[in-house]
Amino acid sequence: MTKTMPAELEALYPKLVNLLLDPVFVVDEHGTIVFISEACEQMLGYTASEMTGTPMLNYIHPGDLDRTLAAASRVISGQPHTDFENRYLHKDGSVVHILWSARWSEDDRLRIAVARDVTALRRANQTRDALYRVSEAAHRADSLRALCDGVRQVIGEIFPQDKLYLAFQDKARGLISAPDWSDDEPSGWVEGPMQAGTVLADVIQSGQAVRASRHPEHPGLGVNPLNLPTPPGPANWLGVPLISKDAVLGALVIESHSEGARYQQTDQELLQFVATQVATAVERKRAEENLRFMAHHDPLTGLTNRSLFYDRLETALRAASRAEGGLALLYLDLNDFKKINDARGHEAGDQLLTEMAHRLEGCTRETDTVARMGGDEFTVLLADICDHASLGTAVARIREMMALPFVLGGETFHVSCSIGAALYPEDGESAGQLVRTADARMYLNKRGN
Structure with missing residues (x-):
């Protein structure tokens, strides 16, 4: 024989529910809230009267809607949930993380659940x-x-x-x-x-x-x-x-x-x-x-230094060998740099070297590498250069850029440079051979000036 709740306790029951810190939700089979305890306002910002009679889905975070519907279907099918967690939207727009304990009452056709706010956790x-x-x-x-x-x-x-x-x-x-x-x-x-x-x-x-x-x-x-x-x-x-x-x-x-x-x-x-x-x-x-x-870079000009340049040259040679392609190496130095450095001071000399570095970078491609080897000596690794015509065009472009006047400390200078070039594989197949050839041709060029 089933015992019924005494009338005085039945009247007291809603008051007891409203004393719980965790809100109690009762939702019908259509997803409408038919009862909610007063603790909902603390958790979601809405009063019980505002939420009663409204669809439960109105308050679920859009990102959790599908999985929440799936969980609700499982509860209705008789599978109680004790650890389902999802996100709801507070009245002020903030996100609330809720841990649910829920079961289905077949006799009443109602889903009964207790919600715990675990946002802080x-x-x-x-x-x-x-x-x-x-x-x-x-x-x-x-x-x-x-x-x-x-x-x-x-x-x-x-x-x-x-x-x-x-x-x-x-x-x-x-x-x-x-x-x-x-x-x-x-x-x-x-x-x-x-x-x-x-x-x-x-x-x-x-x-x-x-x-x-x-x-x-x-x-x-x-x-x-x-x-x-x-x-x-x-x-x-x-x-x-x-x-x-x-x-x-x-x-x-x-x-x-x-x-x-x-x-x-x-x-x-x-x-x-x-x-x-x-x-x-x-x-x-x-x-x-x-x-x-x-x-890996020169502290004055920011260019690649000698060590990194040789690494890149070795890498480029391996790539050119595999592809049966070509590349070119240029060796450059400024003519009469020591005279300028001695006459105008090291600061002017540093400015000249820095400007030269900028110009070399400006007239070469992103695939090329410009390096400072030391003093006023620079090298340029030109990728995918396979013939003398292409090499000549690249050298002419550099000479044209270097022929432009330099302005140092308010004074205008015209500075020339000597350039030696070597082609791979025509002038050598190793980094050492190419550097030595380009360096030697640079000094021949300098003596010719």
Whole structure:
């Protein structure tokens, strides 16, 4: 014989339910909320009367809709759930992570569930995981761009529906650079001037996090910061500074294309934590890249140094041998450089060498390599040069560029250079043979001048 609940306890039952810290939901077979306890307001921002009679689906995060419907079908079929977790949208637009315990009452044709807000726990887990993942990305990345790609993946898992932007400032030049993710470019960067008056510029210049609205025409820049007296738009843009050793390196920005999205203080705190780890990793990666650059480049001109040049020459020779192609090597030095250096001083001499390096880079291709071998001697590795006609054209272009006047300390100088050339495989098949031949021909050219 089934015992019925005494009338006084039955009347007390709703009051007891409303005392629970975890909300109780009762949903009919059509997905409509028929009862919800008062704790729902603390969790989702809506009162019980606002939610009663409305579809449960109205409150589910769009990214979790399909899996939630599938879980609801399993409960209705008689499979109780005790550990299903999904995301709901708070009345203010923030995301709430909910852990459910649910079962189906066949007699009443109702789904009864208890919801527990686990948002704080998930945020703590995300914070811990982000620290590890950013550290892992920094260790694995072999360049700053690769690190940015790793950070993009970490942020994408924390804010999967949002767009990420990373911006780095070059304070001396007033420029902003960012990884080019427009077409998943594997190594590209975009660069442009700092746009004063944008929220992105405010974040970088102030070193303070800002919540604002997404700019409808200029992704990543933001408009209408929420520190205005009357915020005119939704807070679907969030930018935090990248700060390392009290210096602002740039900014990390997320923005949502959902007009109803509204980033909260908890989102800002999480993103700021990640940004702190990213800034440290970026500073370390920049230092590593600078050390690598210094090890393989001339400190005065920034050109490839002797060591790296020989590595590239050996690589180019192997490639030319496999493809049965050709290449050319030029050896150059400035005529009367010592006279200029002695008469005008080392500073003028350094300026002359630096300008020569710029000109050599300007009249060669990206596939070519320009190197400073020491003093006023330079080499140029010309890829895919197979005949004397092509070689002659390249040499003529360099001579034409070097014939232009140099301006040093307000004075104009005309400086000539001597050039020796060697073709592969005609003048040698090894790096040593080609360098010796080009060097010897350069000195013959110099004596002829």
